[in-house]
Amino acid sequence: MTDLTNAVVHQSPVRDVKTPGLAELPTVTPAEQRNGMRHLAAGVSIISAADSERRAGLTATAVCSVTTDPPRLVVFVNKNVLACEIIQQSGALAVNVLAGDQEEVARAFAGMVEGVHGDARFGYGSWGTAITGAPMLEGTLSSFDCRVIKMFDESTHHAFLCEVLTVRERSDGQALVYLNGAFRKIDQ
DSSP, X not given: OOOOTTOOOOOSSOXXXXXXXXXXXXXXXXXXXXXXHTTXXXXXXXXXXXXXXXXXXXXXXXXXXXXXXXXXXXXXXXTTSHHHHHHHHHSEEEEEEOBGGGHXXXXXXXXXXXXXXXXXXXXXXXXXXXXXXXXXXXXXXXXXXEEEEEEEEETTEEEEXXXXXXXXXXXXXXXXXXXXXXXXXXXX
């Protein structure tokens, strides 16, 4: 596996944009940003990773397709969670897009189930192992097994640009989404 722990954060032709007149305008407060984003419905995923000794995961809505050719997606992970460290060390992760009947798994990996932490979270749902070694949840609407190809540093999070190696999907069942502070189920 690729260890990204000491990798140089990607520094390709990314540049800050400072438009005269706009750069001086104030930004919203963190609370205003958070409240506004509550109205952006997003699919719920479990981001999971493993190294030779540990596995970790987290509930996330910050997953986005980047391109289909080549097959790439981006995942944003808080720097302070164990999964971020394991993703950096293993160079791999799985994105498990949850079905409507997997809300309990989402709650466990979001830290919403009292007394359930760390590896105990994997007691929720049925888990297998992807070709990269990342834990892959059974019964999801889709699961992506990915290798990390670039890592970007942004404030409290790392953005992991990933190349998709395998995808598993199903066409039945409801989707689990997060909207206005609550999990919701919608038909496909």
